Amino acid sequence: MSSDALLFYAFAGVAVLGALLVVSQRNPVYSVLALIASFFGLSGLYVLLEAPFVAVVQIIIYAGAIMVLFLFTVMLLNVPREDAAEWDKSHPLYRPGAVRIGAVLALLMALQLGWALSRTPGLSAGVGDDTAAASSVSDLGVKLFSGAGDGSAGYMFAFEVTSILIIIAMVGAVVLARKRED
Amino acid sequence: MPIGHYLVLSGLLFCIGAVGVFLRRNLITMLLSVEIMLNAVNLTFVAFGRQFGTVDGQIITFFVMTVAAAEAAVGLALVIALFRTRESLNPEAFTTLKW
Numbered sequence: 001m002s003s004d005a006l007l008f009y010a011f012a013g014v015a016v017l018g019a020l021l022v023v024s025q026r027n028p029v030y031s032v033l034a035l036i037a038s039f040f041g042l043s044g045l046y047v048l049l050e051a052p053f054v055a056v057v058q059i060i061i062y063a064g065a066i067m068v069l070f071l072f073t074v075m076l077l078n079v080p081r082e083d084a085a086e087w088d089k090s091h092p093l094y095r096p097g098a099v100r101i102g103a104v105l106a107l108l109m110a111l112q113l114g115w116a117l118s119r120t121p122g123l124s125a126g127v128g129d130d131t132a133a134a135s136s137v138s139d140l141g142v143k144l145f146s147g148a149g150d151g152s153a154g155y156m157f158a159f160e161v162t163s164i165l166i167i168i169a170m171v172g173a174v175v176l177a178r179k180r181e182d
Numbered sequence: 183m184p185i186g187h188y189l190v191l192s193g194l195l196f197c198i199g200a201v202g203v204f205l206r207r208n209l210i211t212m213l214l215s216v217e218i219m220l221n222a223v224n225l226t227f228v229a230f231g232r233q234f235g236t237v238d239g240q241i242i243t244f245f246v247m248t249v250a251a252a253e254a255a256v257g258l259a260l261v262i263a264l265f266r267t268r269e270s271l272n273p274e275a276f277t278t279l280k281w
Contacts, residue, residue, distance in 0.1 A: 004183060005183060008183045008187065012187075012191045015191070015195060016191070016194060016195065016198070019195055019198040019199065019218050020198060022198075022202065022211070022214050022215065022218060023198055023199075023201060023202035023205070023206065023211070023215060025211075028208060028210045028211055028214075031210075031211050031214055032214065035214050035217065035218070038218070038221075039221070042221055042224075042225060045188075045191075045225060046225075046228055048183070049188075049228050049229060049231075049232045050232060051228050051231070051232065051239075051240050051243075053240060054224075054228055054240050054243050054244070057244065057247060058247075061247055061251065062217075062221075062247065062250075065251065066217070066250065066251055066254050069254055069255065069258060070210065070213070070214065070254065070258065073210065073258045073261065073262065074210055076262070077261070077262065077265050077271070102204075113193060117186060117189065117190070120186075123184055123185060123186035123189075124184050124186065125184060125185075126183060126184055127183055127184060127185040127188065127229060127232050127233050131233070131234065131235030132235055133232060133235065134231070134235050134236050134237045134240075139237050140237045140240055140241065143237050143238070143241060144241055144244070155241050155245075158245060162245060162248045162249075165248070165249065165252055166248065166251070166252055168252075169251075169252035169253075169255050169256050170255065172255075172256050172259065173255040173256050173258070173259035174259075176256065176259035176260055176262075176263050177258075177259040177262045177263060179266075
């Protein structure tokens with residue numbers, strides 16, 4: 001096995017294990033920490049895919065900023081642990097009808113996914129074996145800040161719209177979390 | 183590595199996130215599961231971007247991350263507001279709109 005394959009399986013294992021821990025932990029603080037571990041695994045995968053910019057942004061913005069926001073909220077609220085006994089009583093999965101319909105749907109989707117993967121050509125060739133990697137950050141910046149036209153789609157409009165989205169989200173968060181006077 | 187491996191891994195992560203949203207009874211863990219699903223999609227974008235040798239996949243990933251940050255900020259503000267009124271994070275506690 002080549003070193004690339006070994007690294008892929010190591011990082012993929014970290015990502016999947018972290019995700020499983022997020023879902024299985026009863027204490028939300030541990031869930032957040034497991035998710036940070038999972039993000040580090042994903043970041044390694046991005047390095048393998050020759051996307052260093054995305055790898056670094058994944059660590060700085062996701063594992064840094066967003067997860068700290070989550071951790072801050074968890075500790076601020078002093079969230080109670082999920083009560084297993086209450087879970088058993090109130091969970092919709094204990095209604096037999098929901099379980100049957102859900103199981104059939106999940107089975108159908110798994111079958112369809114397997115079928116689609118088995119029918120797709122070129123899945124066994126190495127990723128990007130025949131194309132050079134576009135990993136230069138300056139190329140990415142040029143594409144991000146150029147307008148549409150000149151034969152290639154630019155992303156400047158989407159970038160500007162994103163800034164409006166962030167302002168709206170910021171104002172919305174402040175309005176929602178504010179203490180009501182009335 | 184073949185791109186099929188990346189697609190299967192991405193599907194696996196997405197399923198884990200979906201299972202978290204459906205099974206957990208804690209609003210914060212449900213939001214964390216949504217983040218797992220967004221990251222699974224990001225992995226697909228970057229893998230296909232590498233496959234076709236363009237930067238577009240990485241740029242879309244950048245936008246997905248921005249939207250995820252906005253979603254986390256608003257979602258957590260909602261969680262704080264809900265916790266203030268009901269002292270609970272169990273979605274079963276918020277049934278005022280249930281008919």
